[in-house]
Amino acid sequence: MKKIEDVLNSWKNLIDKSLKYYLTPKSKDFNQQIYDAMIYSVFPGGKRIRPILTLASAKACGLPEKDVLPAACAIEIVHSYSLIHDDLPSMDNAPLRRGKPTVHKKFNEGLAVLAGDALLTKAFELCSDNAKNTKVKPAQAIKAISALARAAGDVGMIGGQVADTFGAHKNLDRKKRERLLDYIHTHKTGDLIEVSVLLGGILAGVNEKKLKALKSYGRKIGLAFQVVDDIFDSEEDADKLTYPNFYGLDNSRKLACQLISDAKKELKLFGPKANILSSLADFVIQRKS
DSSP states (O other), rough: OOHHHOOOOOOHHHHHHHHHHSSSOSSSOTHHHHHHHHHHHSSSOOHHHHHHHHHHHHHHTTTOOOGGGGHHHHHHHHOOOOOOOOTSSSTTTOOOETTEEEEHHSHHHHHHHHHHHHHHHHHHHHHHHHTTTTTHHHHHHHHHHHHHHHHHSTHHHHHHHHHHHOOOOOTHHHHHHHHHHHHHHIIIHHHHHHHHHHHHHHHOOOOOOHHHHHHHHHHHHHHHHHHHHHTTTTTEEEEEESHHHHHHHHHHHHHHHHHHHHHHHGGGGGGGGGGGHHHHHHHHHHHOO
């Protein structure tokens, strides 16, 4: 059996190749600038952990990776769109992303907004196309679209972003601050990671028991992912509502480890087919950045 690192590198290369295909215009016209901005935002990307989770989930459910590639790429495209908008002057006003100028700095603010909009709509185009030339049934593709829309929208990632950006926490009592902290982390980061896992099962057409297990696994590693991010950024985010600032560094590390341990227990239902998902859970704790 291939080492997990080899599998993940192979999948990352496959995802990058697919993203380039989906984001390359079929013909050049007056809108070339939007493609330049979209591709700039997506490449070079990070570790592609979200689409890799989709491929790993599908594998655990017995669906070939090629049959979920459009949806996996859709997840990464939604993530990229969110980063463009997060970086805007009206939001975080960030000058750099992954060591290079952010989209609004490289191009301009208006094109950055439109590039984010274009990526978001492209994601749902890919999800709707996921039933073409694959084993995925149309009903399953529709269910996947609904799940992605919910995870990315007002009750998901956007809701978490609003709470994080505009939710004043300093005047709240401890109990309300704890609720706000959990809400932000569950939705701003966690929901997109959770649905990354869930889509593999939805598109494979597995039963509700397995979907529930995948959802629970995804929810737990999604929250652990954000807790670990908070730990990395603990020195820079002294005034923000984060897990280390609320619970302390040691308790935050213990919480992340417990979440990963609990997440891996959800995979027993899938047997050895879920080995990659189990390894990915460990990666959340072991990653360096």
